[in-house]
Amino acid sequence: MAKQSFIERLDTLDRRIIFLIIGFVVLMPLLIPLGLPIETTQLTEDAFYALDDLPVNAKVLLSFEYGPSTKPEIHPMAVSVLRHLFSKGNKVIIMCLWPDGLFMANEALDLVARQEFNLEYGVDYVNLGYRPGNEAVIKGITKSFEANFSVDAKGTSITAIPIMHDIQTVKDVDFIFSFSAGYPGAIEWVLYAGDPLKVPVSSGNTSIQVNQLLPYVKSGQMKGVIAGMPGAAEYETLLIKKVENGEGQLNQQARMLLPDFKDNRDATKFMDAQSIAHLVIVLFIVIGNISYFVKRKKQRKY
Amino acid sequence: MYTGILGAWVAVFLTLSILSYLYKDNVFYKLAEHIFVGVSAAHWATIAFWNQVQPNLFGRLWPQTDVASLSGFDKFWYGIYHGLHVLFGKVFPEETLNGVLYRGIGDQPQNLTYLFAFILGVFMLFRLIPKIGWLSRWSLAYVIGMAAGLRLYGYMSSDVIGQIHATMLPLWTGHLGSSINNIILIVGVLTGLFYFFFSVEHKGALKVVSRIGIYYLMIYFGASFGFAVMGRISLLIGRFNDLIEYSGKQYWFATPILLIVMVVVLVLTTRKEKEEA
Numbered sequence: 001m002a003k004q005s006f007i008e009r010l011d012t013l014d015r016r017i018i019f020l021i022i023g024f025v026v027l028m029p030l031l032i033p034l035g036l037p038i039e040t041t042q043l044t045e046d047a048f049y050a051l052d053d054l055p056v057n058a059k060v061l062l063s064f065e066y067g068p069s070t071k072p073e074i075h076p077m078a079v080s081v082l083r084h085l086f087s088k089g090n091k092v093i094i095m096c097l098w099p100d101g102l103f104m105a106n107e108a109l110d111l112v113a114r115q116e117f118n119l120e121y122g123v124d125y126v127n128l129g130y131r132p133g134n135e136a137v138i139k140g141i142t143k144s145f146e147a148n149f150s151v152d153a154k155g156t157s158i159t160a161i162p163i164m165h166d167i168q169t170v171k172d173v174d175f176i177f178s179f180s181a182g183y184p185g186a187i188e189w190v191l192y193a194g195d196p197l198k199v200p201v202s203s204g205n206t207s208i209q210v211n212q213l214l215p216y217v218k219s220g221q222m223k224g225v226i227a228g229m230p231g232a233a234e235y236e237t238l239l240i241k242k243v244e245n246g247e248g249q250l251n252q253q254a255r256m257l258l259p260d261f262k263d264n265r266d267a268t269k270f271m272d273a274q275s276i277a278h279l280v281i282v283l284f285i286v287i288g289n290i291s292y293f294v295k296r297k298k299q300r301k302y
Numbered sequence: 303m304y305t306g307i308l309g310a311w312v313a314v315f316l317t318l319s320i321l322s323y324l325y326k327d328n329v330f331y332k333l334a335e336h337i338f339v340g341v342s343a344a345h346w347a348t349i350a351f352w353n354q355v356q357p358n359l360f361g362r363l364w365p366q367t368d369v370a371s372l373s374g375f376d377k378f379w380y381g382i383y384h385g386l387h388v389l390f391g392k393v394f395p396e397e398t399l400n401g402v403l404y405r406g407i408g409d410q411p412q413n414l415t416y417l418f419a420f421i422l423g424v425f426m427l428f429r430l431i432p433k434i435g436w437l438s439r440w441s442l443a444y445v446i447g448m449a450a451g452l453r454l455y456g457y458m459s460s461d462v463i464g465q466i467h468a469t470m471l472p473l474w475t476g477h478l479g480s481s482i483n484n485i486i487l488i489v490g491v492l493t494g495l496f497y498f499f500f501s502v503e504h505k506g507a508l509k510v511v512s513r514i515g516i517y518y519l520m521i522y523f524g525a526s527f528g529f530a531v532m533g534r535i536s537l538l539i540g541r542f543n544d545l546i547e548y549s550g551k552q553y554w555f556a557t558p559i560l561l562i563v564m565v566v567v568l569v570l571t572t573r574k575e576k577e578e579a
Contacts, residue, residue, distance in 0.1 A: 016324065016325060026542055027542055069537065072540025073533060099349040100345075129353050130350075130353045130354075131358075132353075133354070135452060135453070136449075150357050150361055151357045155357070157409050157410075190460055191456035191459075192452070206533050207533035207536065208526070218468060218487075219464055220468070221464055221468075228529070228536060229532070270540075270543065273542075274535055274536060274539060277538075281535075
């Protein structure tokens with residue numbers, strides 16, 4: 001048997017070596033940040049400005065459809081969107097179509113609404129909690145919130161919550177934003193609430209879902225998408241730029257919180273590792289292809 | 303403080319156990335996998351019960367009311383509630399406020415049509431009893447019928463009509479860039495649809511059209527794969543970030559200690575397996 005060259009031997013490389021290399025290149029930028037620049041894209045800008053253009057006191061429905069498994073991608077978006085809305089004085093109604101979404105929502109609210117903005121529960125925001133039923137819940141709230149959410153996440157009757165007094169159905173909110181990691185998620189919001197009631201919808205999603213959502217963005221059924229961790233980093237960048245430059249509606253509290261916004265940017269912090277890992281994966285694909293073609297050429301020769 | 307540290311140790315142990323599968327299938331991975339399945343099922347069931355079944359179902363069948371004011375059928379109905387309270391006090395609470403005894407959950411108006419949903423829900427549980435398990439099919443028939451009707455409407459209006467409408471684009475917009483975009487989109491839709499049209503043989507000019515459709519699909523799959531890789535790397539970053547956080551003194555060096563222990567155990571078990579083989 002002819003002796004194999006280094007390039008040919010790569011074809012049969014133990015996959016565990018590849019895992020180790022990927023682990024190493026992900027770990028290193030987390031320990032030693034590189035501070036690579038973040039460039040914003042149209043998709044994220046569309047989502048950002050759709051929310052930014054909402055008037056003061058507009059009511060936004062945020063739906064949490066993700067859990068710990070997709071937290072690194074979506075949670076930074078949730079934190080940034082909450083900061084953005086509270087910076088403008090918007091009212092926030094939260095609900096969850098995933099059981100784990102309740103915990104994610106509570107964690108995000110604890111940081112942004114309680115620790116950073118010190119807002120009043122029930123007046124500035126409310127967490128209605130989780131309801132099983134997937135799209136049936138969405139369809140249900142197009143008729144009545146009270147019929148589906150008789151109590152909020154704390155067990156308080158929905159009729160006793162001031163922010164809900166003038167919200168009978170989802171048509172009474174000005175914008176729907178879904179933090180979605182799968183089914184039920186952003187698509188169901190478009191299908192059962194956004195399109196039938198003509199309420200604008202946007203979404204923050206895991207990367208893997210983006211291809212499925214782009215047709216809805218292209219057709220105007222969705223107002224932009226925050227796509228995975230890079231999208232979250234872009235949103236953080238846009239928000240900080242807005243607060244730094246004092247663009248559009250902004251309350252005094254947001255200006256004071258700017259250092260906190262800058263210090264706590266998880267997605268931006270993680271993007272170095274993401275970028276380097278992508279480079280290495282591209283390199284693997286190129287080397288794998290070279291190895292394949294070299295081997296095929298040699299086999300034909302004999 | 304100690305619960306935080308314990309939580310960190312559990313998180314690190316489970317993370318490293320799952321990651322250990324990259325080396326090979328092993329006892330740590332199996333343990334973490336089984337814990338995950340069990341805890342997820344219990345977590346989902348608990349959350350669903352206390353967020354939906356208790357307030358939205360029982361709360362509508364038996365809204366809170368003053369026991370002294372009950373009469374006729376209501377007295378009998380709330381008598382059933384009292385029986386349930388005796389058996390499951392936490393789920394069916396009773397409370398005394400200012401000397402007045404209240405029975406029921408929440409303050410929604412009573413709606414006895416929810417009894418129908420309650421019965422169907424109970425039928426689902428009959429799957430556990432083979433003799434009357436067939437009753438669960440009634441519940442499933444309701445769920446399937448409702449879901450099919452709901453989805454049909456959604457897909458027809460948003461996916462089919464909405465997307466066809468969005469594809470009706472001018473080939474020339476007066477601007478070169480957007481015109482090229484529109485042409486690419488329309489060609490992609492038509493050739494992609496044609497690729498899945500099997501009533502004529504794809505040969506000659508039709509083969510070219512079908513082949514263009516395949517190329518579009520390949521680009522879609524490539525983009526999907528790229529996004530999938532991006533997503534998985536993001537998740538890995540999240541886990542690594544937690545492992546780094548829990549490696550500090552405040553968490554009693556959870557990550558390095560557990561990592562060393564697991565590596566040692568895996569090396570020893572691998573060596574033993576080799577010796578036995």
